Amino acid sequence: xxxxxxxxxxxxxxxxxxxxxxxxxxxxxxxxxxxxxxxxxxxxxxxxxxxxxxxxxxxxxxxxxxxxxxxxxxxxxxxxxxxxxxxxxxxxxxxxxxxxxxxxxxxxxxxxxxxxxxxxxxxxxxxxxxxxxxxxxxxxxxxxxxxxxxxxxxxxxxxxxxxxxxxxxxxxxxxxxxxxxxxxxxxxxxxxxxxxxxxxxxxxxxxxxxxxxxxxxxxxxxxxxxxxxxxxxxxxxxxxxxxxxxxxxxxxxxxxxxxxxxxxxxxxxxxxxxxxxxxxxxxxxxxxxxxxxxxxxxxxxxxxxxxxxxxxxxxxxxxxxxxxxxxxxxxxxxxxxxxxxxxxxxxxxxxxxxxxxxxxxxxxxxxxxxxxxxxxxxxxxxxxxxxxxxxxxxxxxxxxxxxxxxxxxxxxxxxxxxxxxxxxxxxxxxxxxxxxxxxxxxxxxxxxxxxxxxxxxxxxxxxxxxxxxxxxxxxxxxxxxxxxxxxxxxxxxxxxxxxxxxxxxxxxxxxxxxxxxxxxxxxxxxxxxxxxxxxxxxxxxxxxxxxxxxxxxxxxxxxxxxxxxxxxxxxxxxxxxxxxxxxx
Numbered sequence: 001x002x003x004x005x006x007x008x009x010x011x012x013x014x015x016x017x018x019x020x021x022x023x024x025x026x027x028x029x030x031x032x033x034x035x036x037x038x039x040x041x042x043x044x045x046x047x048x049x050x051x052x053x054x055x056x057x058x059x060x061x062x063x064x065x066x067x068x069x070x071x072x073x074x075x076x077x078x079x080x081x082x083x084x085x086x087x088x089x090x091x092x093x094x095x096x097x098x099x100x101x102x103x104x105x106x107x108x109x110x111x112x113x114x115x116x117x118x119x120x121x122x123x124x125x126x127x128x129x130x131x132x133x134x135x136x137x138x139x140x141x142x143x144x145x146x147x148x149x150x151x152x153x154x155x156x157x158x159x160x161x162x163x164x165x166x167x168x169x170x171x172x173x174x175x176x177x178x179x180x181x182x183x184x185x186x187x188x189x190x191x192x193x194x195x196x197x198x199x200x201x202x203x204x205x206x207x208x209x210x211x212x213x214x215x216x217x218x219x220x221x222x223x224x225x226x227x228x229x230x231x232x233x234x235x236x237x238x239x240x241x242x243x244x245x246x247x248x249x250x251x252x253x254x255x256x257x258x259x260x261x262x263x264x265x266x267x268x269x270x271x272x273x274x275x276x277x278x279x280x281x282x283x284x285x286x287x288x289x290x291x292x293x294x295x296x297x298x299x300x301x302x303x304x305x306x307x308x309x310x311x312x313x314x315x316x317x318x319x320x321x322x323x324x325x326x327x328x329x330x331x332x333x334x335x336x337x338x339x340x341x342x343x344x345x346x347x348x349x350x351x352x353x354x355x356x357x358x359x360x361x362x363x364x365x366x367x368x369x370x371x372x373x374x375x376x377x378x379x380x381x382x383x384x385x386x387x388x389x390x391x392x393x394x395x396x397x398x399x400x401x402x403x404x405x406x407x408x409x410x411x412x413x414x415x416x417x418x419x420x421x422x423x424x425x426x427x428x429x430x431x432x433x434x435x436x437x438x439x440x441x442x443x444x445x446x447x448x449x450x451x452x453x454x455x456x457x458x459x460x461x462x463x464x465x466x467x468x469x470x471x472x473x474x475x476x477x478x479x480x481x482x483x484x485x486x487x488x489x490x491x492x493x494x495x496x497x498x499x500x501x502x503x504x505x506x507x508x509x510x511x512x513x514x515x516x517x518x519x520x521x522x523x524x525x526x527x528x529x530x531x532x533x534x535x536x537x538x539x540x541x542x543x544x545x546x547x548x549x550x551x552x553x554x555x556x557x558x559x560x561x562x563x564x565x566x567x568x569x570x571x572x573x574x575x576x577x578x579x580x581x582x583x584x
Contacts, residue, residue, distance in 0.1 A: 120176070125178060154562055268434075322338075361380075378407040
């Protein structure tokens with residue numbers, strides 16, 4: 001019997017013969033200098049150790065998936081027979097959304113509940129809120145309630161949560177908050193709400209995004225410089241680990257960096273570096289890694305239409321994270337080593353096009369296929385009308401829900417865990433992506449880690465360069481986007497669909513949101529105990545000047561006194577300073 005080395009040598013010789021006698025003549029026929037396809041063999045994964053590189057679903061290194069039996073798959077038949085919505089009941093947060101005033105968003109949530117969509121609130125905040133400004137600030141003019149709900153105070157939080165009582169109270173459904181720089185204030189409001197309702201903090205579940213380092217690299221809604229921002233992250237981490245143990249601490253956002261133009265390898269490397277910085281913050285604060293790492297999540301990584309590479313990306317990401325937690329941070333609990341995210345692969349909103357928007361449904365299905373084959377729910381996201389404006393129409397949502405159902409129930413995506421395990425092609429591609437990302441990660445670590453790489457501008461400049469190069473490839477037709485830079489002739493047909501149900505975000509509410517919100521804020525400032533506001537803000541200022549003081553109890557006191565978001569952030573601005581605008 002031939003040895004493994006002899007078998008590989010025989011394959012290598014046969015491959016050379018095939019290239020010479022079969023492939024090269026074919027290329028000459030089409031006048032190609034480089035073959036546009038590849039064929040993988042055992043030569044591409046020499047010395048492949050299955051247990052080390054892949055393992056079994058639900059076991060280290062989690063390449064084959066986090067769970068041997070995903071929850072959504074276990075519930076699939078029951079959900080179909082019950083006619084349940086896409087959220088699979090009320091155990092998770094519902095669709096991401098938010099607009100206008102707290103009253104507007106509350107009424108929207110109640111409307112969704114009547115339609116059977118009873119997931120917890122998954123809040124989008126307007127830009128003033130994200131940047132620590134109240135609705136009556138000059139900086140907020142024209143943006144109040146536009147890209148999310150305007151939240152100025154704890155009173156606004158109370159109004160929103162009027163939609164969540166009884167069987168939907170906050171000890172029964174989780175809440176998600178897409179907020180970063182002022183995350184401590186929003187978390188404080190959530191805690192204050194629980195205390196007002198006499199709900200034990202240990203029963204609270206939810207996920208604040210609380211990923212401030214990513215904001216310096218891509219989105220830009222930061223307030224304070226990186227190091228004071230990390231002090232706030234530390235305070236949230238320590239406080240929640242002790243008092244709110246069932247709430248996630250962060251949702252790391254590689255997605256946003258890819259949407260800003262990061263390459264696939266940058267997305268993975270930067271996400272790992274940022275995650276490492278957050279993990280180290282807990283270690284430096286004296287916490288045991290297994291006491292908080294299980295409460296780290298990922299707000300999905302970025303995505304693209306390159307289905308094979310996105311599957312390999314997810315497999316590589318799980319392996320990198322698991323190995324880092326185990327080997328560098330000494331985690332013992334397998335749950336600490338998991339990358340937990342809503343879904344795995346997807347196309348990313350930047351892959352959708354304004355031209356021929358219905359084609360985006362096809363694109364999203366490709367992403368859902370990648371998700372289903374890389375350990376996640378085959379979730380069709382985003383809906384086809386993503387580029388058409390804020391707020392997905394109910395028609396587009398319905399098509400996305402049904403497409404997901406078709407993949408689950410008819411195509412039966414998900415019946416096999418990691419169908420690519422052991423594939424010469426996929427294992428080789430997974431290794432390639434991980435190796436490239438590891439090289440970039442090591443470069444950042446040599447700089448001193450993610451914070452240092454942000455302060456010296458490296459990460460942002462790298463993304464800007466990558467974004468420029470991608471756009472150049474599209475403009476030069478080195479990459480093709482159907483209906484954008486190819487197949488755009490006059491004979492092509494623009495296919496549209498009519499909207500037959502009311503708008504998700506009514507235009508008349510949006511038009512008056514800023515005026516109504518300013519009036520409500522004026523009433524609050526008149527009715528509240530302003531002496532209590534002043535007293536709690538002064539206590540916060542004093543505590544902020546002491547690096548060793550945890551600010552969460554002071555921020556909670558401010559919130560309960562109905563100090564506004566901007567008043568709290570202004571106190572912290574006065575102590576921490578303001579981050580300078582990033583330049584490429």
